[in-house]
Structure formats: C-alpha cells, structure tokens
Amino acid sequence: MPNCVIIGNGPMALSAIRTILKAADISLALVLHDVAEEAGADGLRAACAQSDIPLLGFTKVNAPTCLEAIAAADPDYVLNINSFKILGAALLSIPRRGAINFHNGPLPRYGGLNVCSWAILNGESEYGVTWH
Secondary structure (H helix, E strand, O other): OOOEEEEEEHHHHHHHHHHHHHOOOOOOEEEEEHHHHHHHHHHHHHHHHHOOOOOEOOOOOHHHHHHHHHHHOOEEEEEEEEEOOOOOOOHHOOOOEEEEEEOOOOOOOOOOHHHHHHHHOOOOOOOEEEEE
C-alpha cells in the first residue's frame, strides 16, 4: 500500500487528508503545514488528531528538520497542496515514487500567487487548476 506525506494548508489540503483517510489502498504518514497560514490549520489539526496522523508546523519546508521528518515517514509520494512553497531538490528526492503539486490556476498562463484574482481581473470566462 503506497504511503504519502501531505504538505499543505487550508481546505484543499484538508480535503486531500479526508480523501486519503477514506481510501483503502493508500496510507497517510505525515502532514506538514506552514505556520504562517494558521487560519486554515484548525481543520488540519482536528483531522490529524482524530486519525493519529502526525502534524508538523514549519516555517521553511526545505529545512533539515522537515527533511528528516519526511524521510522518517518513508513516503512513496509527497503531495504539495496549497502550501505556497517551492519544494527543493533534497525534499523531492525523498519519496520513492514522486511528488505531486496542486496549483490553483492553469499553468503556464497563471503561475505565481493570487492567480484567481488575476483571472477575474482579466475577464476570463473559463478557468482551471493544475495538478502536476
């Protein structure tokens, strides 16, 4: 059964946690959240506590303490969901099968931050997100 680590914040990360916890064919070993995004952390805390999943707050996801925690979880996958952080090469080398990133806009047209706002300001009639 594949094992994964989630790095993320807010409703999207919480939805991913809930989906994985319901799945019979994948396990969740660790969740990391950016302490600068505390507004969305309560739901993450509750979901992790209810399921005995360790939750680690971070300020720098590529710091040695985070890398050690992720490596100790021995993940097949790392899912980066709404963390607003760029995962470094050392972190990306940890999962056995790979890393998956969620970006809340269609790439490459809407890279960066606040992309939903830019789409509205640009009068877009269609919009999307990117999983890569």
